[in-house]
Amino acid sequence: xxxxxxxxxxxxxxxxxxxxxxxxxxxxxxxxxxxxxxxxxxxxxxxxxxxxxxxxxxxxxxxxxxxxxxxxxxxxxxxxxxxxxxxxxxxxxxxxxxxxxxxxxxxxxxxxxxxxxxxxxxxxxxxxxxxxxxxxxxxxxxxxxxxxxxxxxxxxxxxxxxxxxxxxxxxxxxxxxxxxxxxxxx
Amino acid sequence: xxxxxxxxxxxxxxxxxxxxxxxxxxxxxxxxxxxxxxxxxxxxxxxxxxxxxxxxxxxxxxxxxxxxxxxxxxxxxxxxxxxxxxxxxxxxxxxxxxxxxxxxxxxxxxxxxxxxxxxxxxxxxxxxxxxxxxxxxxxxxxxxxxxxxxxxxxxxxxxxxxxxxxxxxxxxxxxxxxxxxxxxxxxxxxxxxxxxxxxxxxxxxxxxxxxxxxxxxxxxxxxxxxxxxxxxxxxxxxxxxxxxxxxxxxxxxxxxxxxxxxxxxxxxxxxxxxxxxxxxxxxxxxxxxxxxxxxxxxx
Numbered sequence: 001x002x003x004x005x006x007x008x009x010x011x012x013x014x015x016x017x018x019x020x021x022x023x024x025x026x027x028x029x030x031x032x033x034x035x036x037x038x039x040x041x042x043x044x045x046x047x048x049x050x051x052x053x054x055x056x057x058x059x060x061x062x063x064x065x066x067x068x069x070x071x072x073x074x075x076x077x078x079x080x081x082x083x084x085x086x087x088x089x090x091x092x093x094x095x096x097x098x099x100x101x102x103x104x105x106x107x108x109x110x111x112x113x114x115x116x117x118x119x120x121x122x123x124x125x126x127x128x129x130x131x132x133x134x135x136x137x138x139x140x141x142x143x144x145x146x147x148x149x150x151x152x153x154x155x156x157x158x159x160x161x162x163x164x165x166x167x168x169x170x171x172x173x174x175x176x177x178x179x180x181x182x183x184x185x186x
Numbered sequence: 187x188x189x190x191x192x193x194x195x196x197x198x199x200x201x202x203x204x205x206x207x208x209x210x211x212x213x214x215x216x217x218x219x220x221x222x223x224x225x226x227x228x229x230x231x232x233x234x235x236x237x238x239x240x241x242x243x244x245x246x247x248x249x250x251x252x253x254x255x256x257x258x259x260x261x262x263x264x265x266x267x268x269x270x271x272x273x274x275x276x277x278x279x280x281x282x283x284x285x286x287x288x289x290x291x292x293x294x295x296x297x298x299x300x301x302x303x304x305x306x307x308x309x310x311x312x313x314x315x316x317x318x319x320x321x322x323x324x325x326x327x328x329x330x331x332x333x334x335x336x337x338x339x340x341x342x343x344x345x346x347x348x349x350x351x352x353x354x355x356x357x358x359x360x361x362x363x364x365x366x367x368x369x370x371x372x373x374x375x376x377x378x379x380x381x382x383x384x385x386x387x388x389x390x391x392x393x394x395x396x397x398x399x400x401x402x403x404x405x406x407x408x409x410x411x412x413x414x415x416x417x418x419x420x421x422x423x424x425x426x427x428x429x430x431x432x433x434x435x436x437x438x439x440x441x442x443x444x445x446x447x448x449x450x451x452x453x454x455x456x457x458x459x460x461x462x463x464x465x466x467x468x469x470x471x472x473x474x475x476x477x478x479x480x481x482x483x484x485x
Contacts, residue, residue, distance in 0.1 A: 003191070022214065022217065024218055026218060026220065026221075031484075044484065045484070046484045046485075051215060051220055053214035053215060053217060054214075055214060062214045062215050064215045064220075068226075071482065071484060072482070072484075073478065073481050073482050073483075073484065074250075074478040074481070074482070075247035075249065075250050075284075075476075075478060075482070076247070076250065076476045076478065079230065080435065082229075083230050083402070084402045084403060084433070087402070089364055090364075095215070097213075162434065162435050164434050164435055165434075165435040165436070168435075184217060
């Protein structure tokens, strides 16, 4: 092996390395709505400290959300959410680990808006389920705005609603995700 | 020498390649250091801000009002003719307001002695976990009661101050586990006017209270006050209450049995006469409904 070959190998290795960019945020937002037509007040909450990481090379995308970080209109609702529904003390965070299945269409180094399909495993309340959703990646000035909307069935995650208020809480919660990701520098 | 360089070069490149390949099924979230909150206040030590009769270490959340309706029925041992006491009832209606996470006040009125009471409760320390943890909640309560009955002796000079009583309490409580909470409540009750000359104006007592969670929505609660210098003109008994908290989603129902009939500190700490052993016990309930007064904006 001569020096030229060696240099080539090293350069290839480094170029592969630099290809794998990771983008992240600690201040992503997740909004959910579980208001049913019979709800006396809006059941909605927002969490503004969502952690999200995207690996541009592999298309891996992961989220982590502290359940206690959800803020409701009503303090009592927030208390019930943590205490009785998602049991935040036992299951402090919800995690999604997935993959952008059409990652090859996204050019992370060029401004543009891409519709992506994300598949993966969502863990809430200690229960893991497969989820799939379409989302948007908007690349601009080296930053990425990631957004998605999808629904989850509360029963799938063993979140039980007492019979007395069963009609007042939606069976399906709609979820909106919005994250503004920056390049992660190691 | 060249070979050596080549070897190291290969090793280094393999290392990077390897690193890169490994990264595919890495836990990406581990790359992000999440700043843990330095202090997390322990919440839901009790389902409401009363154990049963006694103030609990819990506070009404800021911006909310707790509307409380308390009922105490007649004596259980009266049997069927009074439907085990259900034919008679006394009540207290109260409104508690949360100002900050460690400050609240409340007012109420009881049918017993047509008494109005008010209190303010403040916790300089709240039980917390994390870097700046604190093992217990330490709260102080200061209250006043105003007797509303007609003067017992209208002939003699009567002063408004004679209607007043005061109480001062410290609550030292700890949510020991998710299921178990315990608190100790030293209390001083002062009455401006007492019935007999040898009655003391200052009554000292120590209360204990706790709860044991049975399920997400049900807990067993109890509170007891040991009174050090009780009134001697009545056959005084230390107040003991035992019951369940049931949370239905909007309300907290506290169903219990107690030998006390009074529903403010002056009344139940100094004037309880029922004997548990003789069945001089009353069924009662507290109904608590929390209203959000100040809505939080989500944006």
